[in-house]
Amino acid sequence: MSDWIGFFQDVVDYGPQILQGLGNTLLLWVVMTITGLLGSILVFYLTLSQHRLVCRLTDAYISFFIGTPLIVLLFLMYYGLPQWGLRLSPFTVAVIGFTFNVAAYNARYLRAAYNGLDQEELEAGRAQGFSSRQVFLLITLPQSLRLAVPGLTNQAILNLKDSSVAFLIQYTEFFAQVQELATRNFQYFKAYLMAGLVYLALVSVIVIVARQLERRLVRPIGG
Amino acid sequence: MALLEVSGLVxxxxxxPVLNGVDLSLEEGQVKVIMGPSGCGKSTLLRCINRLVEPTSGRILFRGEDVTRPDTDVRALRQRIGFVFQHFALYRHLSALDNIKLGLRKLRRMSDAEATDRACHELRRMDMEEHRDKYPAQLSGGQKQRVAIARALAMDPAVLFFDEPTSALDPRMAREVVALINQLFMDNVTMLCVTHDVFLARYISDRILFxxxxxxxxxxxxxxxxxxHDDPQIRAFFGPGTRAR
Incomplete structure (x- = not known):
């Protein structure tokens, strides 16, 4: 028991740094979730292009980022690009890397949702006189987003968990600070258990919000 | 001048070939029904006229203007043709009211209040105002088709196209929709209707095209x-049960 009290004392002493790390984790999570979603809407729009070349390039983009480990991409930008004279901050590298990665996954969820849309509704939009862009913005996108809510919220949860990878490119997020605490007091088990519980608590909040969102957005419009 | 004149449409x-030289004319205020076996090109004909499907050749005059020319403003043409679909095609993420308002707001550039007034007027006409806030999933088939007709009418089109408007409905709902279309016929709304429904054809039409x-x-x-009819194939299509009752 005295072990735990000592550990909590260390946590309190190191509290400001841990809180700062938690703030950095949440900042990265919010930014990449938003940029990843916006990026995915653009990628999704391009997958619906009438031009075959645009479709192929977009498919290649999605396949590349789904097929490549994120850590490779982050290391490529953070450790590789300086050899070409381009030095980016850890936060910038993390945001760019995660955005490209998350956008590819989200675009797949949106595309799968699109395949489930009633094509007659889209034809009705064109028949009413809407332009292709209006049909996309007013009909295709709202419906695809709603149908993709479960996939998109799962991705948001993954984003939070994956954000811990950013400590490998010197981004001082929550896990990096817990790591620092553990190397100071050698209480590895307790430190990583605490990190796991904090991630679980944060994910639980996201899950509760996501389920509310699903209830409000998906159920009223039915199948 | 005819509202619509189609000649040699392929x-x-x-x-x-799905359409192989179709000629058709429709006067203002007239109702024509197009009937024929499945796959004969009925729905394609409607979609060629509003250019949802590009015709291979032929000419379509809409109020005297050739709308098959490459410089035709296709979106403007479509706004003059109200289209009612077989499976209603209501936008499922919008309420009945918003389904009607969308075109008024984004295409007619009406203010929110104007669009609401107009949409409510059309819903009242279709006896659907009490269901204005319901989503399509909360409406019956007949109710959905009423909203779809209201959505088309709200845009004040020159002509209404119906693509099998009763075929996805049970007989009772189909009769309701037939009565509504008949009311439009009485109101002098110009209509072109593709259907298999002989009951509908009898009720609403001046002319039938096979x-x-x-x-x-x-x-x-x-x-x-x-x-x-003299043609045995037409007699075979309609069958003895369709004769005057």
């Missing part, structure tokens, strides 16, 4: 076509 898919293998095989009034 549409081929992969070299296979399409077969992408060609107009016969055109005449209801009695001529449905009751003892």
């Amino acid at each position: 549409k081929e898919f992969d070299g296979k 399409l077969d293998h992408g060609q107009v095989r016969a055109e005449g009034d209801v009695e001529q076509l449905l009751d003892a």
Whole structure:
């Protein structure tokens, strides 16, 4: 028991740094979730292009980022690009890397949702006189987003968990600070258990919000 | 001048003709029904006229203007043609009211209040105002088709196209929709209706056009076509049960 009290004392002493790390984790999570979603809407729009070349390039983009480990991409930008004279901050590298990665996954969820849309509704939009862009913005996108809510919220949860990878490119997020605490007091088990519980608590909040969102957005419009 | 004049309309898919030289004219205030076996090109004909499907050749005059020309403003043409679909095609993420308002707001550039007034007027006309806030999933088939008709009418089109408006409905709901379309007929709304529903055809139409293998095989009034036509294939299509009751 005295072990735990000592550990909590260390946590309190190191509290400001841990809180700062938690703030950095949440900042990265919010930014990449938003940029990843916006990026995915653009990628999704391009997958619906009438031009075959645009479709192929977009498919290649999605396949590349789904097929490549994120850590490779982050290391490529953070450790590789300086050899070409381009030095980016850890936060910038993390945001760019995660955005490209998350956008590819989200675009797949949106595309799968699109395949489930009633094509007659889209034809009705064109028949009413809407332009292709209006049909996309007013009909295709709202419906695809709603149908993709479960996939998109799962991705948001993954984003939070994956954000811990950013400590490998010197981004001082929550896990990096817990790591620092553990190397100071050698209480590895307790430190990583605490990190796991904090991630679980944060994910639980996201899950509760996501389920509310699903209830409000998906159920009223039915199948 | 006819509202719509189609001449020599051809549409081929992969070299296979679906429409093979269709001629058709529709006067202002007239209602025509297009009937024919499945796959004869009825729905393609409607979609060629509003350019949802590009015709291979032929000419379509809409109020005297050739709308098959490459410089035709296709979106403006479509806004003058109200289209009612077989499976209603209501936008499922919008309420009945918003389904009607969308076109008024984004295409007619009406203010929110104006669009709401107009949409409510059309819903009242279709006896659907009490359901204005319901989503399509919360409406019956007949109610959905009423909203779809209200959505088309709200845009104040020159003509209404119906693509099998009763075929996805049970007989009771179908009769309700037939009565509504008949009311529009009485109100002098110009309509072109593709259907298999002989009951609907009898009720609403001045003229019936029989399409077969992408060609107009016969055109005449209801009695001529449905009751003892000379052509054995047309008689076989309509069958003895369709004769005057």
